[in-house]
Amino acid sequence: MAETKIPRATAKRLPIYYRYLNILLDADKKRVSSTELSEAVKVDSATIRRDFSYFGALGKRGYGYDVETLLAFFKKILNQDTLTNVALIGVGNLGHALLNFNFHKNSNVRISAAFDVNEAIANTVQSGVPVYPMTELKKQLIEQQIEIAILTVPTTVVQKITDDLVDANVKGIMNFTPLRISVPETVRVQNVDLTNELQTLIYFIEHYGQQLGDN
Ligand code: ATP
Known part of the structure; x- marks a missing residue:
């Protein structure tokens, strides 16, 4: 994967997103809106959208974010697929x-x-x-x-x-x-x-x- 230079503050929030997305996956949730995510992780939704935008447009308007896709994505970024x-x-x-x-x-x-x-x-x-x-x-x-x-x-x-x-x-x-x-x-x-x-x-x-x- 190409190296993406992201702000330190964004990098610090990635594990928080990652943890919550895992909870959603365990609960069989297929998608999540930035508003929903925002309430759960206590980060305002504009910040969430900006954070995600560093990795390309991951969400679809009116649909939100696909939990599995997002999770797979963060897993790679956070090196969670390797020990x-x-x-x-x-x-x-x-x-x-x-x-x-x-x-x-x-x-x-x-x-x-x-x-x-x-x-x-x-x-x-x-x-x-x-x-x-x-x-x-x-x-x-x-x-x-x-x-x-x-x-x-x-x-x-x-x-x-x-x-x-x-x-x-x-x-x-x-x-x-x-x-x-x-x-x-x-x-x-x-x-x-x-x-x-x-x-x-x-x-x-x-x-x-x-x-x-x-x-
Ligand atoms: P903590 O600060 O975690 O509460 P502590 O009060 O039990 O620990 P410290 O004196 O802070 O003990 O030492 C922490 C650990 O570091 C101890 O187990 C000690 O044996 C170890 N230690 C001390 N000097 C060295 C060194 N030069 N190299 C490796 N380990 C060391």
Whole structure:
């Protein structure tokens, strides 16, 4: 499929559409209007139409969108037709929780290898995922062709581990530490700072009360 350059905000909404379309499919619904979709996913219908327009005219006026076609389309875009293996580095509290969660609902992403420096946990299996010692990082990532890594390590070691991941040809890093990591341009980073998110929420509640509209 040709690469379609889409805005980041659109890209972020694709999994939301994808999830809802799966629900419609499970309910045997054949088609959906942008208004209906809009109410379900809390994105205004003009935005939905614009988002979809990046991929060509997928809807028909007065008919709406064909659920199966749309789903097949997003499945491809979101790489849901192939299984993506992900590595997790740092099997502490958060790391354990993510291993347990393992993105299994409606998703073709899974953590297939974990790594930790702690000898008590290395060479064990946690929530069905093998935990390797850090000395095996590069070897395993290359052998298992893993290009995505999740970082749930202490901030003090995160940059060093990032450099090792880059050295092992990792293309994407999901960084759960509050530290901003440096990577070459070829590597993408998605920062997820849960404490920060919660504090932002509390700040908004305290200063502005309930949110109006969507974001
Ligand atoms: P969390 O921050 O997830 O709540 P925690 O408080 O249990 O975790 P941390 O000290 O944050 O523990 O460490 C997270 C995990 O990272 C631990 O399992 C720890 O052994 C591991 N870890 C620490 N240093 C390294 C390193 N250099 N390489 C790989 N793993 C490491």
